[in-house]
Amino acid sequence: MPELPEVEIVKRSLKNRINYKKIKKIIIKNRNLRFKVPQNFENILEGRVVIDILRFSKYIILSLDNSSFCLIHLGMSGTLHLINNKKQKKITNLSFYHSKTLPKKHNHIKIKFSNFMIVYNDPRRFGFFKVFKNKYELNKYFEKKGPEAISSQFNYKYIKNKLENKNKNIKNFLLDQNFVSGIGNIYSNEILFHCKINPLKLAKKINNKNIRNLSKYSKLVLNLAIKYGGSSIRDFKNTKGVSGSFQNEFKVYDREKKNCPRRNCRSKISKIFISNRSTFFCKSCQK
Ligand SMILES: [Zn+2]
Structure with a gap:
């Protein structure tokens, strides 16, 4: 997709x-x-x-x-x-x-x-x-869709306000297009790894530092993926016939049982299902 x-x-x-x-x-x-x-x-x-x-x-x-x-x-x-x-x-x-x-x-x-x-x-x-x-x-x-993840409206104030008192896990939150537009399954895994947030963590328990990180890394990961021409999960090509290569930059997505890419972390990447979507994360560094 x-x-x-x-x-x-x-x-x-x-x-x-x-x-x-x-x-x-x-x-x-x-x-x-x-x-x-x-x-x-x-x-x-x-x-x-x-x-x-x-x-x-x-x-x-x-x-x-x-x-x-x-x-x-x-x-x-x-x-x-x-x-x-x-x-x-x-x-x-x-x-x-x-x-x-x-x-x-x-x-x-x-x-x-x-x-x-x-x-x-x-x-x-x-x-x-x-x-x-x-x-x-x-x-x-x-009008009912949330702001784009790469827009300035997806900021600390907006996220803090939306996550407050919510019992939904953060991964499902990121996939909810009424909260934020444009984050799908692949990139939600990647963003949460960069933020060091466990995908099962409840929205209301995300601290202020991590709220800032969610805004920051959503932009960083998506913009970097655009720079790499997208991800070629199957055979994605642009009009010049050039494949996207961001799949080579994945930190956790589709990397089950591989070493966590974070320095000084010796854990392996885990795979679980959240709302039937494959979810990849490191149990040690994503808390
Ligand atoms: Zn790790």
């Missing part, structure tokens, strides 16, 4: 290729994604020029020249593929996410530009597309 850093890389790749380009045609093969693709989708998008590509949390937002917006969420297994018209039958490695070639099945939506197209592929169909007629509708959609 792509998380904030991978979606940011997809956004940047898209921006390089489709900004200021005109959408010629939309072809929908299957409307039944997580939410049904709206009937007016083609009407709103065809003939429009993309004037910016934004991102909030794990949502990609195409800003169009008639002040409407198209929202794309990749869900669990959604991928965007860029196919040049001339090379349509050839193998292309311009996929944005974990596939070297355009898969044969599950190509649900095609967005055609003048000499290339973007194909949305999604075997599990947890991804979705939405359209908003204006900025007001778009903002309304996001």
